[in-house]
Amino acid sequence: MRLSKLRPLLANWPMELKIIFGVVVFNELIIYYYYSWAWWWKIYSICGSPEGDVTFLIASDPQIQGYRDESQALGWLTRWDADMFLFKGYSAALSAAKPSTVLFPGDLIDEGLSAPPAALSDYMARFRGLFLWPKRRWLILAGDNDVGGEAEPVNSGRVADYERQFGRLEGSDKAGQSMRMLWLRFYADAFRCQREIERHVASAYAHLAPNTPETGSAGFRILANHANLLTQRPTQFRPLLRLLRPHLVITGHRHRAFALRCDGCWSPAGAETMAPYPDKRGGPYATEPLDSAKFTLTDGIVYEIGSPTCSYRMGTLEVAYGYLAVRESDGRVCYVSLWLVSRFYWLGLYVLCLLLCAGYWLFRRIRAFGETERSRLIARRRSKSVHFGVA
Structure with a gap:
């Protein structure tokens, strides 16, 4: 609809509807255009031109909401709102980052492990509709919410379901001219003893x-x-x-943004030392939440980037997509967290807007009622004065 046609329509609306319309346009459209522009500027100002870089957009732990654990009365609304938040945030991140590869480090579906086959097909279709567009290179991992591995053994049947939909959950491929990408489904908690861990590692390495x-x-x-x-x-x-x-490890799982460095992790047992990156006091997670990081890849040193969740439903207000650029010529790495303001704040703005509009509407009604009563009282007085004057 053209603005010239919209203007007379809005002119006839009451003030309450105009305010609600403005808040909806801001919450659902303007804020995401702002994200796209602000993220592009942040990437360019911190990482510079991506020429010669292999770039990744990291969308960690989207965990699209299921049907069992949501409210039976309002589940349709909460699922729709969570899906729209993911879709619009992902669209803005794609526009800003223009990555060569989109990486999903697992936990794609909140109820992926427990869902029956019919519901799982629906969840996967929703995931494809939210994220797997336009045509580009995707690398999709499975998390513990998808196939198990945190407090339970990995479900081999569910692994087969995910591999039919998204390809191999363990593999290796070129990420650039001379850079190689490896991906695994390794969950240390799923193993009962060190021997099982070493057996799984040897199997993965052989593969x-x-x-x-x-x-x-x-x-x-x-x-x-x-x-x-x-x-x-x-x-x-x-x-x-x-x-x-x-040289570099990319993970999700913790729903937080952090970076760690391990010196000597290629060496024999007992030779490694661990430190947060950048090195700050306060323990291994002192840098949380990590906003950005720059370092150079070196043989024998392993860096780990933990990317935060991109869903506002994961119990944290720190929601972001991750942008990662790796220069093949010298191993320079630049990581940037593309922060989203938690959807709960915008939902709170809706509540505040409705309360203000309800208060304004009530004020207008009370004021109109008072003016009506005042007019009646004045008319009554005039009628009495006219009556006595005629008599």
Whole structure:
């Protein structure tokens, strides 16, 4: 609708509807255009031109909402609102980042592990409609909410379901001219003992080894996994890192943005030292929430970037997409968190707007009622004075 046609229509609206219309336009349209512009400027000002870089947009833990755990009365509304938040935020992030690869580090569906087959098909169709557009390169991992692995064993049947929909959940492929991307479904909590961990690591390595460059060869190796690795006990992640020798690890799972550095993680057991990046006091997560980071990839040193959730339904107000640029020529890395203001604030703005409009409407009604009563009283007095004057 053209503005010239919309203007006379709005002119006839009461003030309450004009205010509600303005808030809806701001909340559902303007704020996402602002995100797109602000994120583009943030990426350019921190990371510079992407020429010569392999770029990633990281959409971690979207966990689209299911049907079982949502309210039976309002579930249709809460699911729709969560989906629209993901769709619009993803659209703005794509427009700002223009990545060569979109990475989903798992936990795609909130009830993916427990959903019956019919519901799972619907969830996957919703996920495709929200994220898998336009045509570009995607790398999709499965998280513990999708296939298990945190407090329960990995469900092999659910792994097969996800692989039929999204391709291999473990693999290796080129990410650039000389850079290689590795991805796994490694969950240390799913194993009962260290021997099971080492058996799974050896199996994964045997699967990836033909496509995995050896140490000292040209290029860098980026490992993607849903569960965090450097936050685990050394005995759990050490065999994995010693065999695969990644330079950079990208994970999700914790719903928080952080960066860690491990010196000597390619070395024999006991030689590694862990530190937050950038190095600040206060423990291994002192940098949370991580807004941006720059470092250079080096053999023998492993960096881990933990990307925050992009869904406002995950119990945190820190919601973001991650932008990652890796320069193939020298291994320079730039990471930026593309922060979204939590949807709860905008929903609160709706509530505030409705309360103000209701108060304004009530004030107008009371004022109109008072003016009506005053007019009646004045008319009554005049009629009495005219009556006595005639008599």
